[in-house]
Amino acid sequence: MRPAGLEVDFAALAAPLPMHRGRTDADGWSACARHIAEAGGRLVSLWGSDTSRDEPYVAAAYASAEGLLWVEFELDRAAPAYPDIARLFPAAGRMQRALFDLLGFRAEQAIDVRPWLRHAAWPEDVFPLRRDFDPARRFPAAGDAYPFVTVEGDGVHEIAVGPVHAGIIEPGHFRFSVVGEKVLRLEQRLGYKHKGIERRFIGMDLGQGAQLAGRVSGDSTVAYAWAFAMAAETLAGVEPPPRALWLRALLLERERVANHLGDLGALGNDAAFGFALARFSGLREDWLRDNGEAFGHRLLMDRICPGGVACELDAAGRERLLARADAATGELARMRRIFDEHAGLQDRFVTTGRVTPALAAQLGLCGLAGRASGQAFDLRADFPWPPYDRLAVRKCGHHNGDVAARVELRFDELFESLRLIRALLVGLPDGPLRSELALPALASGAGWVEGWRGEVFVALDSDAHGRIARCHCHDPSWQNWPLLEHAVIGNIVPDFPLINKSFNLSYSGQDL
Amino acid sequence: MWRILREVARHRRVSEALPEPACEWQREGQRIQHEILRVLGRALAIREVDAGSCNGCELEIHALNNPYYNLEGAGIRFVASPRHADLLLVTGPVSRHMETALRRTYEATPAPKLVVAVGDCGCDGGIFGEQSYASCGGVARVIPVDVAITGCPPAPIDLMRGILAAVTARPPD
Ligand code: SF4
Numbered sequence: 192m193r194p195a196g197l198e199v200d201f202a203a204l205a206a207p208l209p210m211h212r213g214r215t216d217a218d219g220w221s222a223c224a225r226h227i228a229e230a231g232g233r234l235v236s237l238w239g240s241d242t243s244r245d246e247p248y249v250a251a252a253y254a255s256a257e258g259l260l261w262v263e264f265e266l267d268r269a270a271p272a273y274p275d276i277a278r279l280f281p282a283a284g285r286m287q288r289a290l291f292d293l294l295g296f297r298a299e300q301a302i303d304v305r306p307w308l309r310h311a312a313w314p315e316d317v318f319p320l321r322r323d324f325d326p327a328r329r330f331p332a333a334g335d336a337y338p339f340v341t342v343e344g345d346g347v348h349e350i351a352v353g354p355v356h357a358g359i360i361e362p363g364h365f366r367f368s369v370v371g372e373k374v375l376r377l378e379q380r381l382g383y384k385h386k387g388i389e390r391r392f393i394g395m396d397l398g399q400g401a402q403l404a405g406r407v408s409g410d411s412t413v414a415y416a417w418a419f420a421m422a423a424e425t426l427a428g429v430e431p432p433p434r435a436l437w438l439r440a441l442l443l444e445r446e447r448v449a450n451h452l453g454d455l456g457a458l459g460n461d462a463a464f465g466f467a468l469a470r471f472s473g474l475r476e477d478w479l480r481d482n483g484e485a486f487g488h489r490l491l492m493d494r495i496c497p498g499g500v501a502c503e504l505d506a507a508g509r510e511r512l513l514a515r516a517d518a519a520t521g522e523l524a525r526m527r528r529i530f531d532e533h534a535g536l537q538d539r540f541v542t543t544g545r546v547t548p549a550l551a552a553q554l555g556l557c558g559l560a561g562r563a564s565g566q567a568f569d570l571r572a573d574f575p576w577p578p579y580d581r582l583a584v585r586k587c588g589h590h591n592g593d594v595a596a597r598v599e600l601r602f603d604e605l606f607e608s609l610r611l612i613r614a615l616l617v618g619l620p621d622g623p624l625r626s627e628l629a630l631p632a633l634a635s636g637a638g639w640v641e642g643w644r645g646e647v648f649v650a651l652d653s654d655a656h657g658r659i660a661r662c663h664c665h666d667p668s669w670q671n672w673p674l675l676e677h678a679v680i681g682n683i684v685p686d687f688p689l690i691n692k693s694f695n696l697s698y699s700g701q702d703l
Numbered sequence: 704m705w706r707i708l709r710e711v712a713r714h715r716r717v718s719e720a721l722p723e724p725a726c727e728w729q730r731e732g733q734r735i736q737h738e739i740l741r742v743l744g745r746a747l748a749i750r751e752v753d754a755g756s757c758n759g760c761e762l763e764i765h766a767l768n769n770p771y772y773n774l775e776g777a778g779i780r781f782v783a784s785p786r787h788a789d790l791l792l793v794t795g796p797v798s799r800h801m802e803t804a805l806r807r808t809y810e811a812t813p814a815p816k817l818v819v820a821v822g823d824c825g826c827d828g829g830i831f832g833e834q835s836y837a838s839c840g841g842v843a844r845v846i847p848v849d850v851a852i853t854g855c856p857p858a859p860i861d862l863m864r865g866i867l868a869a870v871t872a873r874p875p876d
Contacts, residue, residue, distance in 0.1 A: 310800045311799070311800065311803075312798075312799035312800055312836060312837050313836050313837070319836050319837070326835060326836070328836060329834070329836065330836065332799070332802075332803075354800075354801065354804050355752060355804050355808055357783035357784070358781075358783070359751045359753075359761055359764055359765055359781060360753070360761070361753050361756075361758055361761065362753055362754075362755075362801060362804065382800060383755075383798065383800045383801050383804070384753075384755045384756075384798050384800070384801070385798055385800055385837050386755050386796055386798045386831050386835070386837050386838040387831070387832075387835045387836055387837035387838055388831070390835065390836070390837070391831060391832060391835070399830075402830055403830055403831075406757040406759065406829075406830055406831075406855075407757065408757060408758060409756070409757040409758040409759025409760070409761075409762060409856070410758055410759070410762060412759065453762070453765070466707055466710075466711070468768075469769075469770055470710065470714075472765075472766070472768065472769035472770065473714070473717060473769055473770045473771065475766075475769070476766060476769045476770075476771050479766070483858075489763070489858060490759055490762065490763075490856065492759070492855065525706070525710060526710070528706060529706050529707055529710065532706065697758065698758070699756065699757050699758050702798075
């Protein structure tokens with residue numbers, strides 16, 4: 192197929208969502224980016240590989256009206272470079288910097304060329320994802336002076352926090368420029384959790400790969416496991432049996448509910464309403480215990496495998512989960528009323544940490560936070576793949592883009608997920624749980640799933656022996672972290688934890 | 704307000720009894736536990752350090768504060784600074800980018816101090832491997848570890864058993 196206005200032919204991947212892959216050259220690369228930006232498309236991910244085929248390649252995945260477009264072009268091994276797309280898609284900036292850190296592919300004429308994932312662990316002329324990289328090699332700690340942007344002016348001072356934070360949260364560094372209590376600017380520095388996940392994938396078999404994908408970001412293990420499985424199935428041309436797909440959706444919605452419950456409790460707590468934490472963390476615990484009993488893992492890790500699922504649900508489990516979904520719906524309705532009527536909470540939530548729809552569109556805010564700022568994208572509703580094609584998912588949305596909107600949206604999505612869970616439990620078809628699957632040699636596949644935080648994307652290339660040549664996992668946090676920098680401008684420093692929590696972005700998922 | 708009170712009244716107390724300490728998980732290096740108990744009684748301040756986890760372990764550590772496990776009810780608190788901590792609860796694998804921060808946190812913790820490594824990754828690097836260009840592997844490769852709790856992630860009940868093992872005065876058999 193050839194999307195209107197593009198000079199590139201795309202071939203459809205054998206995937207349950209519309210995904211197309213096309214090859215081009217440097218000019219085509221830029222032209223595609225321009226056309227897709229003008230047509231209102233979004234950048235989903237940007238990555239590269241030196242281990243998949245004879246020549247290295249750089250690739251971008253865009254979301255367009257036609258579905259996902261995977262645009263790829265071959266690079267010159269001697270001087271691997273590609274035209275910058277961050278001017279069109281600002282979210283590409285950090286991805287391009289990471290691509291250089293890991294593969295040494297240079298974005299020509301990029302504005303910001305500071306390292307992103309690389310701190311001190313390896314030198315700047317070594318690229319861990321290159322085919323000639325020796326995984327046994329260790330490097331002495333290199334210098335680590337990161338050039339932060341400084342703000343000058345009367346009474347401006349800096350507050351630096353992290354990488355180790357005060358609470359039980361992931362490490363990252365935040366540098367605030369403030370006047371009095373007011374934040375003028377926030378600059379993030381991430382990459383502290385970089386543990387070499389993408390290098391680790393290379394050479395793994397499918398089973399190991401599925402396990403690793405499920406540990407890119409622990410709170411989204413189901414979304415990653417499904418996206419990875421979808422990529423493998425697309426690559427192999429295999430369809431999982433219907434019962435497996437229904438169970439996968441059940442697990443994905445259960446993951447969404449568990450995370451929203453945790454976040455609502457923490458958001459209440461950050462606004463000094465401890466009762467919310469007690470109630471929501473209790474509800475979450477009930478929910479996780481049900482996971483453990485019904486599926487054998489509280490966080491649902493390793494329940495989805497390439498070809499199907501590795502869990503079963505019996506009639507008694509089904510009844511229990513149905514009863515819990517009903518009970519939770521009632522509890523949540525009461526809790527929502529308490530939130531709505533609590534003047535202190537609303538005072539902290541309303542207008543705090545605001546991202547306007549215009550800014551969200553310009554910078555590519557996605558997922559849950561995007562929907563709270565008028566970016567009405569949800570793969571489950573936009574490109575409903577089985578079993579969502581039978582469930583008519585209601586897309587939730589809001590326009591205010593403040594903490595209050597992100598709280599509202601979590602409640603809305605909770606009720607919708609509980610409805611979906613009931614429908615999935617009632618309609619669960621009988622049948623086998625898994626199809627046989629082996630990776631064919633030298634092929635590519637992709638997976639695209641709406642996780643609780645946003646769209647998770649996986650690109651997978653196999654090698655000549657049917658093992659993993661390259662697996663790229665993309666977390667929606669890549670798009671959303673830069674927006675957090677904007678959301679805090681003009682707010683007071685003590686509101687930062689609340690604003691941060693309302694986004695609840697993944698460090699591990701973007702540090703890889 | 705009456706809605707909140709009604710909601711409070713609707714639920715009975717759910718906190719469950721403490722589990723038995725998992726003394727079989729004790730390791731060499733538990734020499735200071737008698738001292739901790741002598742000095743601190745049973746009150747314990749924990750500083751959690753995420754040194755590179757997938758965040759799954761943190762989710763279960765969070766659960767320790769829910770009303771079911773009610774860790775604070777047992778006199779065990781999470782504190783914001785290593786300087787106030789008796790025990791470091793560390794998830795891993797330790798990324799090389801967190802190696803220095805972890806070491807500094809350990810140094811900033813006043814002696815006597817205990818270290819509990821959490822999860823398969825904290826024990827030996829788990830799925831992320833023993834060592835790589837970006838990862839140091841398990842916590843014990845960077846700082847001394849007293850108790851190591853396996854699991855991916857360990858369930859809250861196992862976390863409690865491991866923490867209690869670290870502070871229980873009973874010497875390893
Ligand atoms: S032990 Fe499991 S849950 Fe914990 S950090 Fe490692 S992979 Fe994540």
